Amino acid sequence: MRKDFADQVSSQADTPRSSRRAASRLHAFKRPSFGLKRPDMSSFKFPLRLSGRGMLIALAAVLLVWGVAGSGGGSEARASIPQEEWITAEAVQEAPIGTPWKRELIQRGDAASPVLLRMGYARDEVNNILMAAKPVYSLANVRAGHYFTGRGEDAGAELFYAVDDERVLHLSKHEQTWKAEMQSRIAFTRDSVYEGEISDNLFSDAARAGMDDRTTMNLVDIFAWDIDFVRDLRTGDKFRVLVEDRFDAEGRLIGSMINAAEFINQSETFRALRYTLADGSTGYYTPEGKSMRKTYLKAPVKFSRISSRFQLRRKHPVLGFTRAHRGVDYAAAAGTPIHAVGDGRVEFMGWKGGYGRFILIRHINSTHSTAYGHMRAYAKGIHTGSRVRQGQLIGYVGMSGLATGPHLHFEFRVNGSAVNPLNIKRDPAEPVPAAQMARFRAEVEQRMQTMGNAAVRLAWG
Numbered sequence: 001m002r003k004d005f006a007d008q009v010s011s012q013a014d015t016p017r018s019s020r021r022a023a024s025r026l027h028a029f030k031r032p033s034f035g036l037k038r039p040d041m042s043s044f045k046f047p048l049r050l051s052g053r054g055m056l057i058a059l060a061a062v063l064l065v066w067g068v069a070g071s072g073g074g075s076e077a078r079a080s081i082p083q084e085e086w087i088t089a090e091a092v093q094e095a096p097i098g099t100p101w102k103r104e105l106i107q108r109g110d111a112a113s114p115v116l117l118r119m120g121y122a123r124d125e126v127n128n129i130l131m132a133a134k135p136v137y138s139l140a141n142v143r144a145g146h147y148f149t150g151r152g153e154d155a156g157a158e159l160f161y162a163v164d165d166e167r168v169l170h171l172s173k174h175e176q177t178w179k180a181e182m183q184s185r186i187a188f189t190r191d192s193v194y195e196g197e198i199s200d201n202l203f204s205d206a207a208r209a210g211m212d213d214r215t216t217m218n219l220v221d222i223f224a225w226d227i228d229f230v231r232d233l234r235t236g237d238k239f240r241v242l243v244e245d246r247f248d249a250e251g252r253l254i255g256s257m258i259n260a261a262e263f264i265n266q267s268e269t270f271r272a273l274r275y276t277l278a279d280g281s282t283g284y285y286t287p288e289g290k291s292m293r294k295t296y297l298k299a300p301v302k303f304s305r306i307s308s309r310f311q312l313r314r315k316h317p318v319l320g321f322t323r324a325h326r327g328v329d330y331a332a333a334a335g336t337p338i339h340a341v342g343d344g345r346v347e348f349m350g351w352k353g354g355y356g357r358f359i360l361i362r363h364i365n366s367t368h369s370t371a372y373g374h375m376r377a378y379a380k381g382i383h384t385g386s387r388v389r390q391g392q393l394i395g396y397v398g399m400s401g402l403a404t405g406p407h408l409h410f411e412f413r414v415n416g417s418a419v420n421p422l423n424i425k426r427d428p429a430e431p432v433p434a435a436q437m438a439r440f441r442a443e444v445e446q447r448m449q450t451m452g453n454a455a456v457r458l459a460w461g
């Protein structure tokens with residue numbers, strides 16, 4: 001009965017995912033963090049070295065080995081339990097046996113109540129259900145394409161709504177009242193370490209190491225502010241990624257995330273860890289607790305005032321006709337230093353029409369570039385192709401090109417289009433608060449060990 005329901009709910013939220021071609025990898029199963037009742041296995045880890053063709057094979061192999069271990073006699077074996085017991089979620093309360101499940105699709109434009117009425121609940125009962133759900137999850141938020149699945153109307157009746165891939169709203173009727181709780185669909189998690197070396201291109205090298213493209217995309221995002229994956233990758237660069245896969249009770253993969261990653265780019269090592277702060281926000285941090293998400297300098301010149309803002313229509317002071325102003329002008333004395341607002345590479349340096357002496361910097365996060373115009377002179381050592389650091393001196397304020405007085409014309413471009421630099425979303429990029437550093441360091445230590453040990457096992461196993 002229970003399995004029947006789980007099949008239905010899971011099938012609507014199954015995430016398609018490319019199969020993992022495994023070169024070499026290592027998995028460690030962890031006990032489920034919640035959702036299932038079972039013996040305490042908090043210290044139980046079962047590392048395995050696998051070289052299978054696909055995830056199903058890997059999973060089957062693990063189940064098999066786990067089962068075998070269960071019949072053995074070692075201390076680890078005693079910690080494991082037969083798979084029938086841990087693979088099936090335990091129902092909180094069973095409806096009378098034989099009561100059939102009803103399932104109703106939420107149509108476009110549907111609200112929860114008409115759907116529940118269609119399922120046969122009386123209007124009063126529908127109101128009771130909505131009221132009971134509200135403190136846990138408001139059914140005003142139900143989405144088309146999702147289902148209600150339920151059975152029974154009297155005591156013991158149950159109703160489920162799959163909120164997303166990882167959560168199910170469970171309503172159950174105890175005597176006359178409905179009670180709601182959010183249940184996790186995550187029945188167990190698995191840690192995997194993938195590692196590889198750049199020989200061809202990142203995506204194919206990562207796939208060879210067993211990573212799927214989505215995880216590789218996430219890896220790129222995490223290091224986007226430190227590594228220019230378009231221009232800076234070199235043969236021999238290395239990566240190592242600790243991924244947590246989450247499965248539902250039926251063993252279906254419902255999500256995965258990178259918990260730690262290391263990338264060695266041109267002999268420089270970058271590390272990132274996923275961490276949830278006390279306020280519940282989650283982000284990636286360096287082992288020192290700094291945010292991986294860096295920000296840009298607020299302005300490229302100090303001690304200046306904004307003399308003209310970004311606007312799509314304005315009368316040009318020199319040309320006299322209406323023309324968009326796609327940047328911000330900073331009025332400052334001629335010769336005032338101009339600084340790169342972020343790390344990157346000089347993509348263009350030279351005379352460019354009305355811009356006069358002009359520099360275009362392509363930033364590490366390669367969808368971003370910044371432009372600097374009307375310079376009096378360029379800084380020594382800066383040329384097309386040079387690498388610049390945030391805050392580095394690149395030139396001096398002037399009035400070359402079309403300018404009525406000394407100022408810096410500054411543009412911020414996203415995918416080549418100018419956006420208002422003053423509206424650039426500057427992520428807070430706050431470090432881990434000092435008060436939370438002890439807990440953070442402990443977690444860093446543990447994750448690094450997991451990644452490191454895995455590598456040793458892979459190398460020697």
Ligand SMILES: [Zn+2]
Binds near residue numbers: 308327408410
């Ligand atoms: Zn301007």
